[in-house]
Amino acid sequence: MHHYNESNIITLPCPIFLTYFFTVLIIKDGEIKQIDFCDIQEYLNDLPTDEQLKAHGISVLNPSDDTFLLLQHNHFLSARPNGTFDLTNKAHGWEEFRRISNIPFRFVPEKPYSPRIPHIIHQTDNPLQPQDIYLENIASLKTLNEGWDYRYYSEKDRIDFIYTHYGWEMLNIYLRLNRLYGAAQADFFRYLCVYQHGGVYLDMKSGGTKPISSILHEDDQFIISQWDWNIPRYFEWGKKAELSHIKGGEFPIWCLICSPGHPLMAKVINQMIANIFFYTPALHGTGSVATLKVTGPIMFTRVVFNNLHKYDVRKEDILHKGLNPHMVENIVRKNQYHGQVLPLVIQSFHVGDTV
Incomplete structure (x- = not known):
């Protein structure tokens, strides 16, 4: 079991302003910008103090206990999906901030890094x-990928895995996810799983018609893909407002391919942890909308896109290389998370200026 150390602890030198996108307001080189919360350690010196905000003509309004609005030139400061800010006449979701003084969690422990993707x-x-409905697909995966290690994890296995490799603190965060949101729990686990062991994660209904090895290059470390909008079924997939600045839309997470200990996956995990603690049902919604933003492909895509220049990430058209997200069709679950009206996170920590 890996124990947390001082490098995992986030200590804020001053309160921060958190946007709708789970990003943090900074002032760097005289410009007002956003950074992903997972990168906050790199920008602690750029977090604006009250005096710096005033120097930029920004005044702070507090219409409710945990909601803040920032005014500049009598207009509301509005976060934009691409990490910039704009000024608007009205205040809606993207204009709302939360002011946070203390962080009640730690980042994921750093894992040993290997530059090769193992055959798992x-x-x-x-x-x-x-379940029986998946057995044919699993058999096909094993046959196509002879010599690969196949691992299935039950709900109990997920809990044991997280505790064994990440400890009680991480498991406690996982258990904050409402059990009605099985997709969010699977999201949480898949990132930790490939960060620990590397390899290929596939949703249960996903499979392939060709060996996965035919997709991989010898020097691959992290592979992403996008939906092919030329395929009618996927024409509207991955086109979310939060990703409107990304050509081609989201990077799906039904298939994850990366090497163990990859630092980009650590960033994804750290952002997800922050999202879980900062999730607000009134702002981020419930059901599939919340899942996409907090643990799912919107969160994953934003973090990966913002770090493409830092790491050796290869984009591959895995749909045309034989992988298929819907090898098993028409799965009906008793508890569908899509239309849930209960919050995604149980007993959300009340994060406000008094924390």
């Missing part, structure tokens, strides 16, 4: 054994 396939579902 990971899948997870709740039952102790895979």
Whole structure:
């Protein structure tokens, strides 16, 4: 089990302003910008004090206990998806900030990094054994990928895995996710799983018609993909307002491919942890909308896109290389998370200026 150390602790030198996008307001080189919360350690010296905000003509309004609005030139400061700010006449969701003084969590421990992607396939579902509807697909995956290690994780296995490799503190965060949101729990696990072991994560209904090895290059470390909008089924997929600045839309997470200990996956995990603690149902919604933003592909895509210049990430058209997100069709679950009206996170920590 990995124990936390001082490098995992985030200590804020001054209160921060958190945007709708779970990003943090900074002032760097005289410009007002946003950075992903997972990168906050790199920008602690750029967090603006009250005096710096005033120097930039920004005044702070507090219309409710945990909501703040920032005014400049009598207009509301509005966060934009691409990390910039704009000024608007009205205050809606993207104009709302939260002011946070203390961070009640730590980042994920750093793992040993390996530059090679191991031949392991990971899948997870709740039952102790895979459901019958998936057995044919699993058999096909094993046959196509002879010599690869196939690993199935039940709900119990996920809990044991997180505790064994990340400890109680991480498991406690996982358990904050409402069990009605099985997709969010699977999101949480898949990032930790490939960060620990590397390899290929596939949703239970996902599979392929060609060996995964035919997709991989020898020097691959982290592979991303996008939906092919020329395929009618996927024409509207991945086109979210939060990703409107990204050509081609989201990077799906039904398939994750990376090497163990990859620092970009650590950033994804750290952002997800922050999102879980800072999630607000009134602002980020419930059901599938909340899942996409907090743990799912919107969160993943934003973090990866903002770090493409830092790491050796290869984009691959995995749909045309034989992988298929819908090898098993028409899965009906008893508890669908899509239309949930209950919050994604149980007992959300009340994060405000008094924390």
